[in-house]
Structures are given as C-alpha cells and as structure tokens.
Amino acid sequence: MPSIKAAILGFGTVGEGVYRILQEKREEIKKSTGFTVEVVSILVKDKTKKRMSIQDVQITDDFRDILNNPEIDVVFEAIVGDEPAYTYLSEAIEKSCHIITANKKMFAKHGPALMKHAEFRSVQVGFEATTAGGVPIIRTVTNLLAGDRVKRIQGILNGTSNFILTKMREEGSSFSQALADAQQKGFAEADPSDDVTGMDAFRKLMILSSLAFGQQPDWEGVPVVGIDHLQTIDLIDASKENLRYRHVADIWLDERGKLQGTVGPVLIGENHPLFSIDGVDNAIIVDTEYLGSLTLVGPGAGMYPTGSAMIADLMHIIRRHEAVLIPN
Numbered sequence: 001m002p003s004i005k006a007a008i009l010g011f012g013t014v015g016e017g018v019y020r021i022l023q024e025k026r027e028e029i030k031k032s033t034g035f036t037v038e039v040v041s042i043l044v045k046d047k048t049k050k051r052m053s054i055q056d057v058q059i060t061d062d063f064r065d066i067l068n069n070p071e072i073d074v075v076f077e078a079i080v081g082d083e084p085a086y087t088y089l090s091e092a093i094e095k096s097c098h099i100i101t102a103n104k105k106m107f108a109k110h111g112p113a114l115m116k117h118a119e120f121r122s123v124q125v126g127f128e129a130t131t132a133g134g135v136p137i138i139r140t141v142t143n144l145l146a147g148d149r150v151k152r153i154q155g156i157l158n159g160t161s162n163f164i165l166t167k168m169r170e171e172g173s174s175f176s177q178a179l180a181d182a183q184q185k186g187f188a189e190a191d192p193s194d195d196v197t198g199m200d201a202f203r204k205l206m207i208l209s210s211l212a213f214g215q216q217p218d219w220e221g222v223p224v225v226g227i228d229h230l231q232t233i234d235l236i237d238a239s240k241e242n243l244r245y246r247h248v249a250d251i252w253l254d255e256r257g258k259l260q261g262t263v264g265p266v267l268i269g270e271n272h273p274l275f276s277i278d279g280v281d282n283a284i285i286v287d288t289e290y291l292g293s294l295t296l297v298g299p300g301a302g303m304y305p306t307g308s309a310m311i312a313d314l315m316h317i318i319r320r321h322e323a324v325l326i327p328n
C-alpha cells in the first residue's frame with residue numbers, strides 16, 4: 001500500500017486534532033484514497049512538555065529535521081504567529097511539499113505569496129482551517145467562483161467572541177469568566193486579545209477577501225472593533241428588547257467597485273440570519289450574483305472541527321494529486 005508521509009508543525013489544540021483524526025480514520029482514508037497517511041515528525045517549541053503518548057513519531061524542536069527529510073510529502077502547520085511559520089512553509093514548498101495551514105495570522109498576510117510560490121513549485125496549499133474552523137467556507141467560495149461572482153460576505157468569524165457573548169447573555173457570566181472558559185476549551189488564541197479585539201475576525205475577513213475578490217482592501221481603511229468593551233448588563237438589556245449583539249465581519253464591493261469592510265459588534269433583531277447563532281458556532285452569509293444568498297453555519301474553533309478542516313484539505317490534495325504523489 002503506497003503511503004503519504006506527513007509532518008505536523010505544532011502539537012497544541014489543532015496539531016493534536018490533526019494527529020488524532022489521522023489515527024482514528026486511518027482505515028477509512030486508506031479505503032477511500034488507496035493511501036495510508038503516516039505522521040513521521042512533529043515540531044514543537046518545548047520538547048519536555050507532557051503530551052499524549054505518540055508511538056514511532058519523531059518529536060523535534062528543530063525544523064531542519066523536517067526540512068531535510070526527503071520522504072515528507074505534506075506539512076500541516078498549526079503553530080502560532082506569522083513567523084517562523086511563513087519561513088517554514090516557504091521552505092517546505094521549496095522542497096516540493098504540499099502545505100496545509102490553520103494559521104490565519106500568517107495566512108492573511110502571506111497567503112497570496114505562498115499561493116504563488118506553491119503554483120510555481122506545482123504543489124498545493126490547503127487553508128480551509130484558517131477561516132471559520134470546521135465550516136467549509138473556503139471550498140464553498142472556491143466552488144461558487146467557478147460560475148458566479150461574490151458580491152458580499154458577512155458573518156460571525158470568531159468562535160471565542162460568539163461563545164463569550166452567548167455565555168454573558170444566557171448565563172449572566174462576566175466577560176472574564178466567559179473568556180477563561182473559552183480558553184479552557186481550546187477555542188481562544190494563544191494571545192486571546194486577538195479574539196476579543198476583533199483582530200482574528202479581521203484576518204479571516206482578509207483571507208476571504210483575497211479568495212472571493214482577488215484582493216484585500218487597505219488594512220488601515222477597515223474599522224475593527226472587538227467585544228471587550230461590552231458588559232453583561234448590555235447584553236441582557238438588549239435581550240429584553242429581543243435584540244442580540246453579534247460580532248460581525250463584513251466585506252462588499254461598493255457601487256464604484258471598491259472593497260469596503262467593517263468588523264465589530266452589531267445589534268440585530270430576530271429576523272436576521274445571525275440572530276440564532278450561539279456558542280462557538282460561526283456563520284457566513286455569501287451573496288452572489290446568480291445564486292443569491294447562501295448561509296453556512298458550524299463550529300468555528302476547537303480541536304476536532306479545525307483538525308477535520310485540515311484533513312479535508314489533505315483529502316482534496318490526495319485526490320487532485322494522486323498521479324504525482326510518489327508512493328514511498
């Protein structure tokens with residue numbers, strides 16, 4: 001049976017999710033693709049940290065161990081921040097590895113360059129997990145663009161913010177209690193200020209903008225507001241009026257064909273499609289020229305939803321590249 005050798009960069013919430021799914025779905029993947037997928041190396045920052053038990057996999061804190069292994073076909077990236085992630089992925093592409101990333105901070109800034117580089121080296125880039133966790137928004141927009149034109153995308157793109165707003169409204173939790181809960185569940189970023197200031201949703205919006213419109217607006221021109229100024233009482237008072245705060249990221253082409261974007265909390269009524277989206281769920285409304293309006297809803301963060309988006313990218317790469325993946 002031919003095998004695909006994979007490396008995972010980062011073994012926190014997301015990296016571990018990828019590993020677990022690959023182990024749990026080993027036989028199904030083999031059956032559906034004809035390939036076994038073997039994780040051969042995992043990159044971490046601190047090798048002494050206590051982790052789940054892993055057999056027959058090199059655990060390293062030196063990326064060169066991965067880069068210099070000629071057997072590796074695919075690199076999953078789930079580390080934190082734009083560097084060294086961007087450098088590592090550029091080097092992996094140079095070695096003709098396919099790359100699959102969950103790192104939106106890196107991808108919002110360097111995604112277009114990585115895509116160009118990958119095209120030049122004839123490898124694939126999977127980035128479904130960068131936006132809306134397990135919700136297949138990247139694949140959906142890619143498919144829509146084949147015969148349609150996107151006019152506007154708006155949605156809840158940060159699971160942590162939505163989880164916090166829901167807990168404050170439903171349970172009367174304080175902002176800090178709700179944030180601590182989101183961190184404990186693995187939803188929040190290593191630096192949770194990215195979640196609650198709106199920066200994480202902004203970066204996801206920029207990734208969607210590159211995909212849907214082939215460009216990003218000037219970052220400075222997009223107002224970004226978070227949820228960190230909202231009080232539990234604000235949410236409860238709104239609720240009494242049958243209104244809810246949602247943290248909404250929005251991008252559209254104006255009448256002059258210029259991209260406009262906003263990110264921030266919005267008070268919405270019960271007829272709005274985002275009214276009922278609670279907890280860690282994300283929801284994205286895509287308006288197109290021919291299809292009209294489409295809404296996708298699902299878990300926007302967490303180990304298994306995010307891991308599953310990365311495995312979906314892997315399946316796509318295998319199916320597209322069966323002919324060129326050289327069996328080891």
Ligand SMILES: NC(=O)C1=CN([C@@H]2O[C@H](COP(=O)(O)OP(=O)(O)OC[C@H]3O[C@@H](n4cnc5c(N)ncnc54)[C@H](OP(=O)(O)O)[C@@H]3O)[C@@H](O)[C@H]2O)C=CC1
Binds near residue numbers: 043081103300
């Ligand atoms: N959590 C989520 O639900 C989602 C997260 N993401 C993105 O996925 C990525 C990972 O997130 P998450 O798993 O939550 O983060 P964690 O903080 O749980 O894990 C990060 C992992 O990366 C390793 N790491 C960090 N920096 C480096 C480095 N410079 N070199 C080598 N290893 C490094 C850490 O090593 P060590 O274990 O030794 O500390 C750790 O294993 C982030 O970019 C995040 O934005 C995307 C979608 C959802």
Ligand SMILES: N[C@@H](CC=O)C(=O)O
Binds near residue numbers: 158187195200
């Ligand atoms: N911290 C992020 C994780 C997924 O992208 C979020 O809460 O949405």
